[in-house]
Amino acid sequence: MSEFLGKLQARRRFVTHALRNAALAVLGVGGGAIVLKRRRLLREGKCLNRGMCRDCAVFSDCGLPRALSTRDVLARIRHG
Amino acid sequence: MTFLIAFLGSCPVTQGEIRFPPPEFESGYTFPQTTSPAPQSVLQEYIDAAVLVVGLLLASHLILKRRSRRAIFVLMIGALLYFGFVRDGCICPIGAIQNVTLTAFDRGYAIPIAAAVFFVVPLIFTLFSGRVFCGAICPLGAIQDAVLIRPVAVPGWLESGLRLFAYAYLGAAVLFAATGSAFIICRYDPFVGFFRLGGNWNVLILGASLLLIGLFVGRPYCRFLCPYGVILRHLSRLSKRRVTITPSECIQCRLCEDACPFGAIREPTGNWPEGEYRIAKRRLALFLVLLPILVAGGGWGGYALKSQLARVHPRVRTAERVYLEEAGQVQGTTNVSDAFRATGQTTEVLYADATRIRGRFALGGALLGGFIGLVAGGKLLVLSIRRRRTEYEADPAGCFACGRCYKSCPKEHGRLKRIRETAAGRA
Numbered sequence: 001m002s003e004f005l006g007k008l009q010a011r012r013r014f015v016t017h018a019l020r021n022a023a024l025a026v027l028g029v030g031g032g033a034i035v036l037k038r039r040r041l042l043r044e045g046k047c048l049n050r051g052m053c054r055d056c057a058v059f060s061d062c063g064l065p066r067a068l069s070t071r072d073v074l075a076r077i078r079h080g
Numbered sequence: 081m082t083f084l085i086a087f088l089g090s091c092p093v094t095q096g097e098i099r100f101p102p103p104e105f106e107s108g109y110t111f112p113q114t115t116s117p118a119p120q121s122v123l124q125e126y127i128d129a130a131v132l133v134v135g136l137l138l139a140s141h142l143i144l145k146r147r148s149r150r151a152i153f154v155l156m157i158g159a160l161l162y163f164g165f166v167r168d169g170c171i172c173p174i175g176a177i178q179n180v181t182l183t184a185f186d187r188g189y190a191i192p193i194a195a196a197v198f199f200v201v202p203l204i205f206t207l208f209s210g211r212v213f214c215g216a217i218c219p220l221g222a223i224q225d226a227v228l229i230r231p232v233a234v235p236g237w238l239e240s241g242l243r244l245f246a247y248a249y250l251g252a253a254v255l256f257a258a259t260g261s262a263f264i265i266c267r268y269d270p271f272v273g274f275f276r277l278g279g280n281w282n283v284l285i286l287g288a289s290l291l292l293i294g295l296f297v298g299r300p301y302c303r304f305l306c307p308y309g310v311i312l313r314h315l316s317r318l319s320k321r322r323v324t325i326t327p328s329e330c331i332q333c334r335l336c337e338d339a340c341p342f343g344a345i346r347e348p349t350g351n352w353p354e355g356e357y358r359i360a361k362r363r364l365a366l367f368l369v370l371l372p373i374l375v376a377g378g379g380w381g382g383y384a385l386k387s388q389l390a391r392v393h394p395r396v397r398t399a400e401r402v403y404l405e406e407a408g409q410v411q412g413t414t415n416v417s418d419a420f421r422a423t424g425q426t427t428e429v430l431y432a433d434a435t436r437i438r439g440r441f442a443l444g445g446a447l448l449g450g451f452i453g454l455v456a457g458g459k460l461l462v463l464s465i466r467r468r469r470t471e472y473e474a475d476p477a478g479c480f481a482c483g484r485c486y487k488s489c490p491k492e493h494g495r496l497k498r499i500r501e502t503a504a505g506r507a
Contacts, residue, residue, distance in 0.1 A: 005468070020207050020318040031200050034183060038190045048190040057122045057193065 125194035128167060132217065133201060135159055139216035140209040142483075144321055147492065149483035152215060156222045164219035169275035173198045173213070174220065174308040175266045177250070178257035185258040202308075206315045210322035214302060214312060215481030220271050221302050224294040225482060231341030232296045239343060240459050242304040247455040250307035251448045259440050261393040270301060298341035299480060313477040323474045323481050326491045330471035337472070339488040344478035348469045364464040371457035375450050382449020383442055390434075390441040399434035402427055 041048055045064060049056040053070040056062070135155070142151045163172065171192075176199035183191040202213035214221050234242075249265075256262045266272075270287035273279030293300045302309050316322065325336050325345065336345055352360065382389075390396045394416075401417050404410045406427060413421075420430065474485065486492050 016318050020320065023207055023315060023318060024204070027200055027203055030180075031196065034180075034191055034196045035193075037183065038193070041188070041190050046188055046190075 122194075125171070125192065128163075128171065129194050129197040129201075131162065132198060135217045136201065136205045136212060139212040139481075140205065143212050143215055143323060143481045144209055147327065147483065147486045147495075149486055152481075152483045155216045156225060159217045160219045160222035160226065163217070164223065164271075164275040169219060169269065169272040170266075171195055171198050172219070173202050174218075174306060175263065175269070177307055177311075178253055178263045178265055181254050181257040182260065186260060203311065203315055206312050207318055208320045209481075210319040210476060211312050211316050211479060211481050214309065215483070218302075219275065220269075220306070221299055221480065223271050223274065224291065224299045224301060225480075227291050227294050228298050228341055229295050231298050233338075234297060234343055236343070237463065239303065240463060244452070244456060244459065246303075246305050246307060246310045248448075248452050249305055250310045251451045253307050255389070255441075255444045255448050256392055259393060259437065259444060264392075265307060302480065303342065303478075316476045316479070319476060322476045323479050323483075323485070325472055325474055325485045326489045327495045328491050330473075331491065332471065333490060334472070335490065336485050336488040339485040340474070340479075341484065342478060342480055342482075344475045344480070345485060346467075346469055346473055346475050348471055349466055352466065360464055360466070364461065367457065367460040367464055370460065371454070374453035374457040376453070377449075378453025378456070379446045379450035382445035382447070382452075384445075385449075386438060386442040386445045389445050389448075390438045393437050393441075395430070396434045396437050399430045402430060 038048060042058060047064055047066070048058055051066060053059050053062075053067055056067075059067055059070075062068075139152070139155060142148055142155060163169065171194060176195045179191045179195040180199050182189050202217070205212055216222075253263075253265045256264050268283060268286070270283060270290050273284040273287055290301050297303075325339075332348070337347065339345065391400070398416050398420050401410075401414060402420060405413060405417055
C-alpha cells in the first residue's frame with residue numbers, strides 16, 4: 001500500500017513539475033509576444049497610446065503626425 | 081485596525097465628492113463618472129513595477145522563510161498605502177487581465193509594458209512561492225484583511241458555490257474586453273473609490289458592504305469575486321514552495337484547525353467508510369454524465385443572452401438609440417445620437433457595425449455560458465472526490481499566505497524559541 005502511495009505521489013510530483021514548466025513557458029511566450037506586438041505596431045507606424053502623446057513611452061522617437069505636431073508646439077512654448 | 085476604520089469613516093469618500101469641480105457646459109452636458117485616474121508618467125509606471133517585484137521578493141521571504149505574521153502584516157499595510165492610497169489603486173494585476181485580453185484580440189492595441197509586468201510577475205511568483213501576492217501585496221486583499229475582526233467559518237459547499245461568481249466575473253470581463261465593450265473590472269472595482277477618495281455612489285456602497293461583510297467573513301471579494309484570484313488559485317496548485325503550517329513534521333495536535341479565517345486548512349482524511357464510498361462513486365458517475373449537459377445548457381443560455389450582452393458595447397447602444405429615433409418610436413435626441421449625426425456617418429454603417437458586434441457576442445456569449453457550465457460541473461465533480469491527506473495542511477489554492485496559522489503550531493513556537501536562544505547565545 002505504501003509503495004502504491006509512494007508511486008502515486010511521485011507521479012503527482014512529476015505532473016505538477018511538468019505543468020509548472022509549461023505554465024512558465026506560456027507566460028514567457030506570452031510576454032515575448034506582447035513585446036513583439038509593440039515593436040510591430042511601431043514599425044507599422046501605429047499609435048501605441050491611442051492618440052495621447054502625454055506620457056507616451058515612445059513619444060520622443062515617434063514619427064506620427066500628431067507626435068511631430070505636439071513636439072513642434074512644445075518646442076515653440078519652450079523657446080517662447 | 082481601529083485606526084483604519086476611523087480613517088475610512090472620516091475620509092470624504094463616503095460623501096463621494098470630487099475635489100476639483102469640473103467646468104459647467106452651457107449645453108447642459110454632464111461629465112460621466114470616470115474609472116481611471118489621470119495619466120501617470122512612464123517613469124512612475126516603471127517605479128511601480130520595481131516596487132511590485134521588490135515587494136513580492138520580500139513577501140516570499142517573510143511568508144516562506146521567516147514565517148512571521150507580524151512582518152507580513154506590516155508589509156501588507158505598506159502595500160495598501162502605496163498601491164492603494166498613493167497610487168490610487170491603479171495599475172493592478174486584476175484590471176490588467178483586461179489589457180492582456182484586449183491586446184490578444186485587438187490588432188491595433190498595444191498593452192503598456194507596466195500593465196504586462198503587473199499581470200505576469202505575480203503569476204510567476206505564484207508558480208514558485210504560492211499566493212504571496214494575495215497575502216502581502218494586493219491592496220484589495222489588504223483592505224479586507226485589515227478589517228477582519230471576528231471570522232466566521234463558511235461551509236465548504238457554500239464557499240464552493242459562491243466561488244462560481246468569480247469564474248463568471250472573469251469570463252464576463254474577458255468577453256467584454258475582447259469585444260472592446262468595457263473594462264468592467266475597473267468600472268466595478270469596489271475599493272478603488274476608497275483609494276481615490278471619490279467615485280460612483282453605487283460602487284462605493286458595494287465596497288462598504290463588502291467591508292462590512294469582511295468584518296466576519298475573511299476577504300469576501302478575494303474568495304468569491306476576484307477574477308485574478310481564479311487564475312492564482314489554479315497556478316498555486318503547481319507552486320514549487322508553499323505555506324506549510326508546521327515547520328517540521330505534524331504532531332496532529334489539531335491546534336491549527338480553527339486558525340485560518342479563510343477555511344483553507346484541510347484536515348487528514350482516513351479511508352472511505354464502505355457505504356459512503358459506494359454512494360460517492362455513484363454520485364461521481366452522475367456528475368460526469370451531467371457535465372456535458374451543464375456545458376451545453378450554459379452555452380445555450382449565453383447564446384440566448386447575446387442581445388443583452390451586446391448592449392454593453394457603446395456602438396450597439398448608439399445604433400439602438402438612433403434606430404428608435406429614426407423609426408419615431410422615441411421623442412427627441414440624446415447627446416450620443418447627436419454626436420453620431422455630427423460625425424456625418426450613415427446609419428447603414430452604424431447598423432452594420434452593430435450587427436457585426438452582436439455576432440461576436442453570439443459566439444462570445446455561448447463560450448461564456450459554456451465556460452460557466454464547465455466550472456459548475458467541475459465543482460460538482462471536485463466535491464465528490466476525496467484527496468488522501470495524512471496531516472493537517474494548507475490548501476494551496478485557498479490559502480492566501482497570510483501567515484495566521486503559524487502562530488497556532490507548537491512546532492513553530494519551538495522553532496522560534498530555538499532561534500531566540502541562538503540569538504541570545506550569540507549576544
